Amino acid sequence: MTDRLLMRHLAVAVLLKVLVLALLWWLFVRDGRVTVDGPAAAQHLAAPAPAAPTTSGAR
Template structure:
C-alpha cells in the first residue's frame, strides 16, 4: 500500500507553518534580547543546597470538598 503523492496545498501548508515558527522564534528572541537578557537572579548556593537536601513535606489527601483527609 503506497501513499498518494503530496498535494500542492500540503507542501504550501508545511512551508507556511515553517515560516510562522521561524517568525515566532525571531520575535521571542528579540523580546528576550530587549527585555530579559540584562536581568540576573542571584543564587545563594548554600541556601539552595539546604533546600535540595531538605525532606519533602508529607502530602495530605483531600476530599472533594477541600477538607483534609486524616489518615
C-alpha cells in the first residue's frame, strides 16, 4: 500500500468518525439543557469536604 493510499484511507476513516459523532450529538445531545442555580452551585463548591472514612487496624 502506498503512502498516498494509506493517507486517503485514514482521512476517510477519520472523516466518517467525525460525521458519526456529529450525528449522534445532533440526535441525542443538542436539545439537552441544564439549568444552573448560581447560589446553589457556589454553596455546593464551598461546602467542606466529607471526612475520610477511618479504618481499624484489626483484621
